[in-house]
Amino acid sequence: MTFQNDELNMEIIEIKQCSDCKSKEFEHNARKGEDVCMDCGLVYSNMAIDEGPDWRSYEDTSQEQSGERTGMPTTNLLHDKGLTTDIGWKNSDYAGSSLSSMNNKLFRRLRRQHQRTRISSSTERNLAVALGELQRLAAQMGLPRDVREEAAYIYRKAVEKKLVRGRSIEGVVAASLYAACRMRKIPRTLDEVGEFSRTGRKEIGRTFRAIAKELRIMVQPSNPKDYIDRFCSVLKLPREVITQAHDIIDKAEKIDLTAGRGPTGIAAASVYLASKMRGFERTQKEVSDAAGVTEVTIRNRYKEMCKALDIKL
DNA sequence: AAGACGAAAGTGGTTGA
DNA sequence: TCAACAACTTTCGTCTT
Numbered sequence: 001m002t003f004q005n006d007e008l009n010m011e012i013i014e015i016k017q018c019s020d021c022k023s024k025e026f027e028h029n030a031r032k033g034e035d036v037c038m039d040c041g042l043v044y045s046n047m048a049i050d051e052g053p054d055w056r057s058y059e060d061t062s063q064e065q066s067g068e069r070t071g072m073p074t075t076n077l078l079h080d081k082g083l084t085t086d087i088g089w090k091n092s093d094y095a096g097s098s099l100s101s102m103n104n105k106l107f108r109r110l111r112r113q114h115q116r117t118r119i120s121s122s123t124e125r126n127l128a129v130a131l132g133e134l135q136r137l138a139a140q141m142g143l144p145r146d147v148r149e150e151a152a153y154i155y156r157k158a159v160e161k162k163l164v165r166g167r168s169i170e171g172v173v174a175a176s177l178y179a180a181c182r183m184r185k186i187p188r189t190l191d192e193v194g195e196f197s198r199t200g201r202k203e204i205g206r207t208f209r210a211i212a213k214e215l216r217i218m219v220q221p222s223n224p225k226d227y228i229d230r231f232c233s234v235l236k237l238p239r240e241v242i243t244q245a246h247d248i249i250d251k252a253e254k255i256d257l258t259a260g261r262g263p264t265g266i267a268a269a270s271v272y273l274a275s276k277m278r279g280f281e282r283t284q285k286e287v288s289d290a291a292g293v294t295e296v297t298i299r300n301r302y303k304e305m306c307k308a309l310d311i312k313l
Numbered sequence: 314a315a316g317a318c319g320a321a322a323g324t325g326g327t328t329g330a
Numbered sequence: 331t332c333a334a335c336a337a338c339t340t341t342c343g344t345c346t347t
Contacts, residue, residue, distance in 0.1 A: 293339090
């Protein structure tokens, strides 16, 4: 999309002096279209460009559905990114009169051929299948749209790098989702993903590692805190327990109690401990089910924490 | 009887020679 | 490539409430 200056119809304000602190030093951020006062940090956004869709009508006829200039935003969730066109389905010409039977047949054939070109290569077919599977999985796991987009993006990259060769599409899809969840700070455990996918935890884990390595995706080890809210909600624990659990983890991190340990184990133990301290006691079994670690692990972490943090009950 | 505890053996992954 | 190893799991017997 190109802009012409006179179309922008925006007043370019020359800032001479900050209205707040009277400073004359400004820093200009071209991307955001902002001028920032170096002294007090006041932001002048005199050039902000609306990046939203340009949906104004270019049609004269108002009965035609608003004739917007753009379609929907592109998305990685459709194998063609939602960029294909369709041949109109009405068998009528621009003036509305119907076509001759010969043209009728012609357009029916054209439409069919046109449809076929949408899925033109084996890569496209692969994507179509995989993204369908991705949607299904994400829906069952109740994941928001931005995570799905992220996962779709990762999957596309994986296809580019030929990482699907020798692996199942389902496995790569599941691994992409797993990675996307972690990147968006709403981590799911491998078991949780595996539960809804036809592939097992083992394969998802293996595939995930391969993808992360090949695509150079930096996924930091997930933070135990990211799990707490979800575990607590499964266990129907109130707000104060959540806060308490976060607090415990903060303290544990400070004295290097978390290094090298599985994040889910840490999270589970702190939730168990917090529930006990606040008088909403859950059994080790209940917590272990919610967190997907064994009672033994909870016990070990929990004992370490009690000792190191000097908590007595 | 249910839950907590701990020992022992097994699993899958990482690391360093 | 292989062995050592650390974390975690599984299993099971014992103790506590």
